Amino acid sequence: MELLIQIIFVLISTLILGAAVMVVRTRNVIHSALWLIASFFGIGALYLLLEAEFLAIAQVLIYVGAISVLILFAIMLTHNVTSGEGHKFYQRWWLALLVSLMLFAVILVPTLVGQDWTITARPSEESAIAGAVEMGTAFMREYLLPFEIAAVLLLVALTGAIVIAYEERAQRRRILTLAQELALRKQQQQNHAEE
Amino acid sequence: MLINYPFIAVFFIASVIFPFIPLIMGYLVAPKRPTEGKKSTYECGLEAIGDIWVQFRVQYYLYAIAFVVFDVEVVFLYPWAVSFGQIGVFALIAMSIFLLILVASLIYDWRKGALEWI
Amino acid sequence: MINAVPLSAVLTIAAALFCIGLFGAMSRRNAVSILMGVELMLNSVNINLVAFWRYLQPDLITGQVFAIFVITVAAAEAAVGLAMVIAIYRSRQTVYIDTVDSMKG
Numbered sequence A: 001m002e003l004l005i006q007i008i009f010v011l012i013s014t015l016i017l018g019a020a021v022m023v024v025r026t027r028n029v030i031h032s033a034l035w036l037i038a039s040f041f042g043i044g045a046l047y048l049l050l051e052a053e054f055l056a057i058a059q060v061l062i063y064v065g066a067i068s069v070l071i072l073f074a075i076m077l078t079h080n081v082t083s084g085e086g087h088k089f090y091q092r093w094w095l096a097l098l099v100s101l102m103l104f105a106v107i108l109v110p111t112l113v114g115q116d117w118t119i120t121a122r123p124s125e126e127s128a129i130a131g132a133v134e135m136g137t138a139f140m141r142e143y144l145l146p147f148e149i150a151a152v153l154l155l156v157a158l159t160g161a162i163v164i165a166y167e168e169r170a171q172r173r174r175i176l177t178l179a180q181e182l183a184l185r186k187q188q189q190q191n192h193a194e195e
Numbered sequence B: 001m002l003i004n005y006p007f008i009a010v011f012f013i014a015s016v017i018f019p020f021i022p023l024i025m026g027y028l029v030a031p032k033r034p035t036e037g038k039k040s041t042y043e044c045g046l047e048a049i050g051d052i053w054v055q056f057r058v059q060y061y062l063y064a065i066a067f068v069v070f071d072v073e074v075v076f077l078y079p080w081a082v083s084f085g086q087i088g089v090f091a092l093i094a095m096s097i098f099l100l101i102l103v104a105s106l107i108y109d110w111r112k113g114a115l116e117w118i
Numbered sequence C: 001m002i003n004a005v006p007l008s009a010v011l012t013i014a015a016a017l018f019c020i021g022l023f024g025a026m027s028r029r030n031a032v033s034i035l036m037g038v039e040l041m042l043n044s045v046n047i048n049l050v051a052f053w054r055y056l057q058p059d060l061i062t063g064q065v066f067a068i069f070v071i072t073v074a075a076a077e078a079a080v081g082l083a084m085v086i087a088i089y090r091s092r093q094t095v096y097i098d099t100v101d102s103m104k105g
Helices: A002-025 A029-049 A053-077 A093-112 A132-140 A144-165 A178-194 B006-017 B020-029 B058-082 B089-112 C007-027 C031-056 C062-092
Strands: none
Touching: A002 A029, A002 C007, A002 C031, A029 A053, A029 C007, A029 C031, A053 A132, A053 B058, A053 C031, A053 C062, A093 C007, A132 A144, A132 B058, A132 B089, A132 C062, A144 B058, A144 B089, A144 C062, B006 B020, B058 B089, B058 C062, C007 C031, C031 C062
16 A cells, blocks of 8 residues: 555656656747646645645646636737747756756755654544645634635736736727738738847 | 545546547558648648637637636635534625625626627 | 655655746746746645645644645736736737846846
């Protein structure tokens, strides 16, 4: 049983990390968004393995279901006219790689060495693991204020995003004919070349 | 708790494998005689022009934002619903405030005209 | 899970995910890719919260509640951030962050 769980853990972490690596190194943004969905899904499976069942569902519902749709729509809306040209990374991407690797080392050393992660209060029976019911009572008692503030945050996010992304009707770009589209594209390429 | 999940794992693996069976069958069984005409992109019988990547309308994104916000709301509603019996009237009041704030954003959305499809 | 996998293994996974996300956020030019890197980083924080909850205090709910709030903030951040990307694209026809430099001193 323990061996089985260890195998599942290794598989899930391979999925998470491999998909995350593909997210940052794939050239095509759409493919990178699809790998991101795979990574989110693996994280949901990890929550399930850690027995946070409600969080696993929430992960699938929000990240896999909603945020990835948002990202895909944003990619579709920002079709880069000169896609395929231009670098995906900055010229000094190796500096970012160095910083990330050093940060990983800095985190890893205290995680593995010198810290005694003893499990202090392990509950005896299975039912002592807190779940959705305890979360609901916690939202109504200790976390009532953050709960209401989350609603305000969502209100601000929805209004703010619509204010930023909404175009007035007069300025909205009509659907162009193919000839107009090609002319616009040619003009943009010229602008790009002049820069 | 984890002991309840092997069933789901079996279903999950089966549902991953299942769609591949017809694809592999089609790959193995179907005859393949490609010609130039067969391999060309089909676009209503005309020659295909331009990129496959067309510009989407921003309306899609506005709907997606509203969907995300109310999806997050569901995540808050579920634990509230299952623990409702333990708290009672106070939970009803707290959740009413929560929902009123979110409905305010929906009303703004509506009045702004972001939900209209033009 | 508790007996089979040590806490430090889960923390290592989360740290690796954070660093991959950090690399993506720092090195990509496409604004949407940068936001994807930020999402990966937020997810790694969530893994940490859930792992500490499960291994150290499974009878308290704090870790999961925090993870839910992080998810909420991530959703709000993605909505507003991507709206900004769309607005920038509309006015400048580009999604590459380094070409949006008109405020550079």
